[in-house]
Amino acid sequence: DFQMTQSPSSLSASVGDRVTITCRASQSISSSVNWYQQKSGKAPKLLIDAASTLQSGVPSRFSGSGSGTDFTLTISSLQPEDFATYYCQWSWTFGQGTRVEIK
Amino acid sequence: EVQLVESGGGLVQPGGSLRLSCAASGFRFSDYWIHWIRQVPGKGLAWVSRITIDGSNTAFADSVKGRFTISRDNAKNMVYLQLRSLRVEDTAVYYCVRDGGVGTPFDHWGQGTLVTVSS
Numbered sequence: 001d002f003q004m005t006q007s008p009s010s011l012s013a014s015v016g017d018r019v020t021i022t023c024r025a026s027q028s029i030s031s032s033v034n035w036y037q038q039k040s041g042k043a044p045k046l047l048i049d050a051a052s053t054l055q056s057g058v059p060s061r062f063s064g065s066g067s068g069t070d071f072t073l074t075i076s077s078l079q080p081e082d083f084a085t086y087y088c089q090w091s092w093t094f095g096q097g098t099r100v101e102i103k
Numbered sequence: 104e105v106q107l108v109e110s111g112g113g114l115v116q117p118g119g120s121l122r123l124s125c126a127a128s129g130f131r132f133s134d135y136w137i138h139w140i141r142q143v144p145g146k147g148l149a150w151v152s153r154i155t156i157d158g159s160n161t162a163f164a165d166s167v168k169g170r171f172t173i174s175r176d177n178a179k180n181m182v183y184l185q186l187r188s189l190r191v192e193d194t195a196v197y198y199c200v201r202d203g204g205v206g207t208p209f210d211h212w213g214q215g216t217l218v219t220v221s222s
Contacts, residue, residue, distance in 0.1 A: 034208040036148075043198055043212040044148065055210075089209070092138075092150040092164075 002026055004088055006095030012103040019075040021098045023066075023088035032090060033071045035064055038097075039084045047086075048073065075100075105129040105211045107199045112216030119189050123216060125182040125199030130211075132180040133157070136202050138209065139173065139184045141195035151197070152184060156204075167193075189220045 003026040013019050023033065031051040036044040046055050048064040051071055061076045075082055083102055088095040111123040125137065138153040152163045152173045161173050172185045182199060196215040202208060 030206075032206050032208075036209075043214055044209075045212070046208050046210050049208040049210075087148055089148075092153075094148040094150070097147045 002091070002093055004090055004093050004095040006088055006098055008098060009096060010099040010101060012101045013078050014103045015078055015080060017078045017103075019078050019082075019100060021073045021086055021088075021100075023071045023073075023095050025069045025071070025090060028068045029090050031067050033064075033066065034089045035073045036087045036089065037082075037084045038087065044087065105201070107201060107211060107213035109197065109199045109213045109216035112197065112218045114219045114221065115189055116222050117189060117191060117220055119220070121186045121189065121218060123184040123186065123197055123199075123218070125184075125213060127180045127182070127199075127201070130201075133177045134203070136204055137175060137182045138200045138202065139182075140198045140200050140209070140212075141193075142198070142215070143195045149195075154182065186218065189218075191220050194218060194220045 005024045007022050033051045035048040037047050038044040047058050047062055051066050052064045063074045065072050083100055085097045085099045087097050106128045108126045115121050136153055136155055139151040140148055141151050142148050154161050154173045154175050158175045170188045175182045196217050198215045199213040200209045201211045
C-alpha cells in the first residue's frame with residue numbers, strides 16, 4: 001500500500017526558530033504533494049499545494065519543496081501562531097502529522 | 104465565501120446507522136468533487152469517501168466499503184454520507200471537503216461533525 005511517512009512526529013521549538021518537516025513517499029510520485037495546518041479544535045487548512053505553491057494569505061515564512069519521494073515543509077522563523085499540527089498529503093493519503101510545540 | 108457545513112453527527116450504538124449531511128455554499132457546487140475525511144480525536148486524518156461532480160462515480164476506503172454510501176444533490180448543493188453497521192472504530196470527526204478533481208488539493212474544509220459509536 002502507498003504510504004506517506006512524515007517526520008518528526010513532534011518537535012519542540014522556540015519563536016524565531018527555523019523548522020523543517022519532511023514527508024517521504026513509499027514510491028516516486030508527482031509533485032502534487034500538499035501541506036495542511038491544523039490548530040487545536042479546528043479543521044485543517046491548506047497551506048501549500050503542488051509541493052511549493054503557497055496559498056493566498058499564507059505568510060511567506062512557509063515554504064515547500066521536493067520531488068520524487070522526498071518533500072519538505074519549512075517555516076523560516078517560527079511565530080506563536082504557527083504552533084499546530086502539520087500534515088502532508090498526496091492523492092487520498094495523509095502523513096501521520098507533525099505536532100509543533102512551544103519549547 | 105466558500106462554506107461547507109456538516110450536520111447529522113451524534114451518539115449511536117454499534118451496528119446502528121447515521122446520515123451525515125454537508126451543505127455547500129459560496130461556489131459553483133456542481134464543478135467540484137466532494138470528499139469525506141475523518142479524524143479520530145487526537146489522531147491523524149483518514150480519507151473515507153469521495154463523489155465526482157455528477158455523482159456518477161464514488162469511492163470508499165477499504166475500512167468502510169460496503170457499509171457507507173455517498174450521494175449528492177446538485178440542485179440543493181448537498182452531499183450525504185450514509186453510515187451503516189457502525190463500529191466503535193468509526194468514532195471520529197467527519198469533515199466534508201472540496202477539491203477540483205484529480206491532482207487538486209483539498210482546498211476547503213467544513214468544521215466537522217462528531218460521530219460517536221458506543222454502547
